Amino acid sequence: MTLAVGVIGLGVMGAEHLRLLREETAGATVTAICDADGERAGRLAQGAAVFADPLALIASDRVQAVVIASPDATHAGLALACLAQGKPALCEKPLAATTAESLRIVEAEVALGRRLLQIGYMRRFDPAYVEMKHAADAGMIGDPVLLHNVHRNAAAPDWFTGPMAVTNSFVHEIDISRWLLGADPVTATVHTAPGGDPLLITMETDKGQLVSTEVFMNARYGYHVHAQLVGRAGTVQMAQPAVTLTNGSLHHGHTYPENWVPRFRDAYRIQMNDWVRSVASGKAAGASAWDGYVATVVAEQVVSALQGAARVNLSLGARPDLYA
The missing domain is CATH 3.30.360.10 (Dihydrodipicolinate Reductase; domain 2)
Known part of the structure; x- marks a missing residue:
């Protein structure tokens, strides 16, 4: 089974994550993308659905898992939206801009009783x-x-x-x-x-x-x-x-x-492949929301x-x- 992934944010890191998913990751297909620059999103779509609203991408039935690579200040809200939808996410660091926001995310994931978030500490x-x-x-x-x-x-x-x-x-x-x-x-x-x-x-x-x-x-x-x-x-x-x-x-x-x-090109590649495998197996790996909070x-x-x-x-x- 191929994992349908949506990518939010197509800057330096988002574009690299997009490339890795398409060229160097087994078991995943990019089905949706979102970026504040609609023209850039259109250029990079290659058949993926283009969303103007990241929350709509997260809620879409086209998407099973999400890569969050948007600006730092947006991470907390998007991570919480993924938890609310019950969708796994690989979130670039930081998990959130403040301790209070990070703790809120940890508490939301604990309430679900399962790990859905992996933080992009690729080292x-x-x-x-x-x-x-x-x-x-x-x-x-x-x-x-x-x-x-x-x-x-x-x-x-x-x-x-x-x-x-x-x-x-x-x-x-x-x-x-x-x-x-x-x-x-x-x-x-x-x-x-x-x-x-x-x-x-x-x-x-x-x-x-x-x-x-x-x-x-x-x-x-x-x-x-x-x-x-x-x-x-x-x-x-x-x-x-x-x-x-x-x-x-x-x-x-x-x-x-x-x-x-x-x-860290190898680290990003290995991280992406490991994340896709962990989502498929249901066994969380990598840095957790708690690690992001710490x-x-x-x-x-x-x-x-x-x-x-x-x-x-x-x-x-x-x-x-x-x-x-």
Whole structure:
């Protein structure tokens, strides 16, 4: 059986999700699309029904499952609409703009008694991170005690405000650190370089592990994500972010991508295929609505540290049994 998928939002990420569904995902067909730019939607339709109203797409009997890749501020309302229709959704991060909205979504899903939402924290599917987690879980490096993260962008767009370095970028490190370590953060401290960029954010987990993250929004040389996990008996880290090395013009090395899409292309592909399989099997996978809530609530509290409170004690609330 082929899963009928509707895609909401056809910008950079939405267009990539659309391409993946059509070209690199088994068991799915794009039956409906929606975008604020009707002309763009028409160009990308390729036989799919074009909706002007995302809520109408979600309610349509043409659609069995939904990919939400619209602007961040719309995610909460669309996720709630999917829950109300009982339709599974892969929702790009963030789950919602605020802790209150995220908690409302979690409560709505808990009331249904089953997981329908997966949040697009695609790093959980990146081969490098998967190998690191395997090494930790298999005891290859002993008990993990330190995690070092680097998150560098070539340049932040003009509309990218100070807090967005946390709420739009660092949220990935919040989620992947929890996933790698199997632990939740309990404290956070923010150090700011002159001019506000880069940031150095340190967290301590409920298992006593330490997590350091550099968030550098204007590193200039390219998009670069790196992680090293330190255990009591060894370490595991990412290798070079390339599969080949080039010699030429008195230079030896590799290039860096301009943004996150090429770096995590495999992760997005694997995530999409895994999501389609999980919907078909009824067995939820990937980051849950609770994981989306935790990333938002931690980011919100870290922003308070960014704005003057150097160190904050993090409060997450009780995890519902649905997400145990």
